Amino acid sequence: MPPLKGKTVVLGVTGSIAGFKAADIASQLVKLGADTRVVMTREAERFITPLTLQTLSRNPVAGDLWAPPAAWEPEHIALAERADLLLVAPATAHILACFAHGLAPDLLTCVYLATRAPVLLAPAMNSAMLEHPATRANLETLRARGNEIIEPASGVLACGTTGNGRLAPVDEIIARVTAALTTGGTGTGGSVPTPPRGAR
Numbered sequence: 001m002p003p004l005k006g007k008t009v010v011l012g013v014t015g016s017i018a019g020f021k022a023a024d025i026a027s028q029l030v031k032l033g034a035d036t037r038v039v040m041t042r043e044a045e046r047f048i049t050p051l052t053l054q055t056l057s058r059n060p061v062a063g064d065l066w067a068p069p070a071a072w073e074p075e076h077i078a079l080a081e082r083a084d085l086l087l088v089a090p091a092t093a094h095i096l097a098c099f100a101h102g103l104a105p106d107l108l109t110c111v112y113l114a115t116r117a118p119v120l121l122a123p124a125m126n127s128a129m130l131e132h133p134a135t136r137a138n139l140e141t142l143r144a145r146g147n148e149i150i151e152p153a154s155g156v157l158a159c160g161t162t163g164n165g166r167l168a169p170v171d172e173i174i175a176r177v178t179a180a181l182t183t184g185g186t187g188t189g190g191s192v193p194t195p196p197r198g199a200r
């Protein structure tokens, strides 16, 4: 049986140049059996189309907080409750700041606040953005809250510089998701805590 059969992964995709890699992530999650539900920010749609992610995830893509829900329950609550795990890959500096500060202006930020599922975040950005004290502080806040950070890799960045900030390899992201959902760990020796509501 595929290892993620019966599991729902909500895949958040944000406005990074690495957005195209979400296609590979969605495809691999589906191959592993996960019910894959993509939530895109508006800026993510500038980098990869909802149609691509809808086709690869085999599910409708959500993005509009104000879209009439299919059932009575608001979409952000339905997705938050359905999730066995929330993975955001790639995660921008902006979305990390929203999460760290509890801002909820769109569907993905509302899902983040409303879910009790473990959260895995895979940042991707220019190395100066990553090293900025604001981003570092936001990452520390999120780590302290129990969110797992899939550390970005070093290499040549889209902006032409070399440094830290590349999205972690897709295989590593998939391994962390699989570990979190099948063994309760994330492949880095720790488990993903699911703190009670109010403790996050």
Ligand SMILES: Cc1cc2nc3c(=O)[nH]c(=O)nc-3n(C[C@H](O)[C@H](O)[C@H](O)COP(=O)(O)O)c2cc1C
Pocket: 013, 014, 015, 016, 017, 018, 041, 042, 043, 044, 091, 092, 093, 094, 095, 124, 125, 126, 129
């Ligand atoms: C060409 C281009 C590439 C970008 N790549 C990144 C990126 O890799 N990481 C990042 O944090 N922001 C990146 N940005 C900036 C974000 O798109 C911007 O902060 C946006 O508001 C993020 O919105 P979101 O987090 O709601 O998706 C990029 C912007 C442009 C124009």
